[in-house]
Amino acid sequence: MGVILTPADTLVQGVLGGNRLHLARTISRVENQEQDAHAILASLYPHTGHAHIIGVTGAPGTGKSTLVTTLAQSYRQAGLTVGVVAIDPTSPFTGGALLGDRVRMRALAGDPGVFVRSMATRGSLGGLSKTTGDVVTVLDAAGFDRIIVETVGVGQAEVEIASTAHTTLVVEAPGLGDEVQAIKAGILEIADILVINKADRPGLDRTLRALEMMLEIERGSVRMIRHHGQLMRVEMPAALADSLSEDENRWQVVVMKTVATGGSGIFELRERIEAHRTWLLDSGEIVVREQLRIANTLENIVRAELNRRILASMPAAGMDGVVEAIRRRETNPYTAAEGLLRHVK
């Protein structure tokens, strides 16, 4: 019954040598978390660090896929190669209905300087961040100059994925219900660049004003810092905030307007992303971002491995008995969990 698998070494050499088929197979093996996935990733890792990673996130309906497609095309025109990882929160029922987005990305097909990979979120709760990071590692080792990771930024997990990028774009669109909704998602604070896509639609001014107001608050007396990979809010006296705001070395989050379907504003957006990259490199901030990315990656790997061990150490049969005992209120989940934890190696 054996399936003949390409040996791990062959895949690693293929990825490093620009073999597209081997690249695709490697990503599949990593995505499916095959046994040799970590060995492959460990071999590829020393060859990473070249790519600039761009996270693109925002609520559904903001036109992120089209934006990513045109942005990738723009990078191609500039002579750079692009890898795209698109996270699809598809419904199991409706895979078909969602192809629309990816169809748009077909504009990128046939170009050897572009590699697009869609990943479905279903069934991967908790493991998505890790797998996404792994796929980015493979694309980075494969030598792509820019890697764009597209996620729907409403859930915390999706936000976390985007926040492991070097440059994070938060995409809005006019008239998506109340503009407060954009804020609700809790993703504004991770933006290096804010994009209002579909900027030719009614309601642009209102969305623009709302975002500018948010940015004013941010530039005021509140700062976000990261601690153990978690975003934390730090309030500071107005005087100190003022002095920091005058710090010319600080990155200024601005609002960019695009109409991705027509390509309007895309060149300017690309320029702004590259300006952020230059700022990261010149200010030394790139080191901090890399450390955060790595700390996140490490935590995701450890977490995923522990989850695997938990599942392995909880045989379904034994679990059913525990669950039934809890249901009958003979014990409770908190005491039972203590017992189960003793079984985890």
Place this chain on the structure above:
Amino acid sequence: MGVILTPADTLVQGVLGGNRLHLARTISRVENQEQDAHAILASLYPHTGHAHIIGVTGAPGTGKSTLVTTLAQSYRQAGLTVGVVAIDPTSPFTGGALLGDRVRMRALAGDPGVFVRSMATRGSLGGLSKTTGDVVTVLDAAGFDRIIVETVGVGQAEVEIASTAHTTLVVEAPGLGDEVQAIKAGILEIADILVINKADRPGLDRTLRALEMMLEIERGSVRMIRHHGQLMRVEMPAALADSLSEDENRWQVVVMKTVATGGSGIFELRERIEAHRTWLLDSGEIVVREQLRIANTLENIVRAELNRRILASMPAAGMDGVVEAIRRRETNPYTAAEGLLRHVK
């Protein structure tokens, strides 16, 4: 420097005896994961099982908060007590701006038969499901007849929270961008009842048709089953699907129309929820749901405890060295994670 804490025993007795102040304090202690939180929850657990838990989820802008408020009022009119847990994916910057939602829930204030608790998602990545479950346990032990858990259902974590309810409402609204977006969220398959709120808005017919089409697919040849708390998709031959569809004991997901701001359709929605509750009890399906809820709870507790141990076993100082070594490509995250895992007890 000691803060005088109410002893755990006093809190447990207070919660069981209907003391509102003790209830609030207990929830805070559980939410903050204080040291005695699990002891309190273990003491309360034998007194749970009375409440019917209603999950309400949907995209931002669908008017969930207003719907929950009017639904709670409707239950009060029917003489039942209601606990509400509202998960707020607030931005750290914009806590103030989001109060609008909760202001609407003020209509519930002053009624001793209602208890509303808002929980912010920030900083709680991964732990939210567990904490929400813990708070539901406290409210259940406190004797509330119905507990409504409101989440923004776009992220997988939020979906997971709603799916631990007895009855799950997925809320849509007309004209929220493309109706495909609703489907994208991947939450339709967890719905026991679909609600189109803001049904007086333009675009109702289009949204209604889209949802009805989705339901047709569901009634067709695809079934969702749960395995280890994960939703899985099972395709089956049309003939088998037909025979199952004729099973009169199956719950029929229907689309309800409401205008929560005016109270229209709320009575019918409440009736439908109660019909679902009756169906769960009569069909014995309640046992399956309870088992899933308990299995989820157990897994969440074990996961949270392991995460705590991981963090405890990764001193920040030592971690910094590992991260820096990875950044210099002297090692890689996959090999380093193996090393860290050896330190987890």
